[in-house]
Amino acid sequence: MSKVVKIAEISNYAGEEVTIEGWLYNKRSSGKLRFLLVRDGSETIQCVVFKNSVSEESFMDADKVTQESSVRVTGVVAEDKRSPLGYELQINTFEIIQLAHDYPITKKEHGTDFLMDHRHLWLRSSQQYAIIRIRHEIIRSAREFFDDRGFTLVDTPIFTPNAAEGTSTLFETDYFGENAYLTQSGQLYAEAGAMAFGKAYCFGPTFRAEKSKTRRHLTEFWMIEPEVAFFDLNDDMILAEEFVSHMVQSVIKNKQKELQAIERDTQKLELVKLPFPKIHYNEAVDILKKNNIDFKDGDDFGGTDETVISDQFEKPVIIHHYPAAIKAFYMKRDEQNPEYALAMDMLAPEGYGEIIGGSQREDDYDTLLGRIKEHNLSEEAFKWYLDLRKYGSVPHSGFGLGIERTVSWICGLKHVRETIPFPRLMQRIYP
RNA sequence: UCCAGCGUAGCUCAAUCGGCAGAGCGGGUGGCUGUUAACCACUAGGUUGUAGGUUCAAGUCCUACCGCUGGAGCCA
Secondary structure, eight states: OOOBOOGGGGGGGTTSEEEEEEEEEEEEEETTEEEEEEEOSSOEEEEEEEGGGSOHHHHHHHHHOOTTOEEEEEEEEEEOTTSTTSEEEEEEEEEEEEOOOOOSOOSSOOOHHHHHHTHHHHTTSHHHHHHHHHHHHHHHHHHHHHHHTTOEEOOOOSEESSOSSOSTTOOEEEETTEEEEEOSOSHHHHHHHHHHHSEEEEEEEEEOOOOOOSTTOOSEEEEEEEEEESOOHHHHHHHHHHHHHHHHHHHHHHOHHHHHHTTOOHHHHHTOOSSOOEEEHHHHHHHHHHTTOOOOTTSOOOHHHHHHHHTTOSSOEEEEOOBGGGSOTTBOBOSSOTTBBSEEEEEETTTTEEEEEEEEBOOOHHHHHHHHHHTTOOTTTTHHHHHHHHSSOOOEEEEEEEHHHHHHHHHTOSOGGGGSSSOOBTTBOOO
16 A cells, blocks of 8 residues: 555656555446446546456446445556546556445435435435535635634533514423523624723524525524624724625635636625725615516515615625614614614525624613613613623624525525535424 | 425336336456446346325325425524
8 A cells, every 4th residue: 555645746756656545436447447436525637447457346336336435545646637526536446445335316416305314325426515515615615704803712602591672483492490492693792892801702503493495594504793883884894895805715626626616706796896886774775666566665585585676786885774673672763864773684695695784783771771671672681781781881793694694695596505515494403 | 493305226217098017336256458437248136205195006196204305594
């Protein structure tokens, strides 16, 4: 056995004999030749086994090897223009580590339910592999963006005590005889982080027990939430657009191969450059009216409304100053026009809908306490949150970005379920 | 929770007006020295989601249930 190398680094070993450890992706044969596509997690390479060049045992193994069997191959790296990788391996020895039987995912088409039942294996397929690699790049560049700007990561809890905004969409668990809920958002805790570190962000899973069966919903999804002290709504919108632009540019720069594998039209991503359009809620309503959409002024936008609005632009669009009545209790109101909240949402293009929701937060103690009472929320549960307005309160703002919807948009997918390794949906908790 | 559509081989799908259950892929056997979801030949593989009903006859029509898919509301 020669040096074990990763296929992604194979170009450094042209003409040399190397060993690759991986899995059989596909097999083709022609007479005394066996063409074996071997993947090792970094890349896929075609291995050529010629009957007269290997031992009888190696050729028999190459003949009977099945899809997704684990294998160890040793051969000479040969440049080959016919190969998509540019190189193939001329095999000297071929060894089966474990022979797989009846791998369920075949080369032809499969239905969604079947693939989801085999999600643990589906991840090995080239498109799913590419999507998860792009997801990784999105998360990597998101962390990079905040880390490079002096933000401190403040991890927020997943178990939370009394419900923040009603219990209907919360997952309830037993916490040593008390009720605890899985977090819907780390925001309130991130605000505490902002008062300690100036610029803070949290990143983790969030849970919503919404009975939503659509292409945009998961019951468990990941959210990254920056929160900044001495920051107003305008600062918040600028941070949001710079952030989204940074992630898109990073994917374009570092994940070309993966974008090609999933056949993403990257021209549409190239258009995502600063600045993004920013429109007032009322302007968004005007767009709907111009397009003859039946819409009641003051309501929140539905799925089709969002698509109509975002279709006016080729970049993500930020909508700001929503009616306060349809927004959360902690959002600060516009002093000039208190009917409106200092809130903003970002809608992704191509009908992908809301990827960001954010606002300037209410920073006045008495006003916030009043809102808590208006919403019939427990004053006791929010005592610590009110403390933030009691001890050195400052204007501050933040937002939350849903990772899965962002991945879905950047990858151009039909459904968010493919953007996370093991999706949790209303009707699915397996595997 | 509500609305709509779909459940046939391991998988993806056919099956005309209610009249013999059939293809491809995958599996097995054999062939081929450059294959690219390789190809060619042969082969095995079925309680048509479940229960009931109508009919000489049901994959096909009716009822209920189960499952899946998409959507609405709500949201990232």
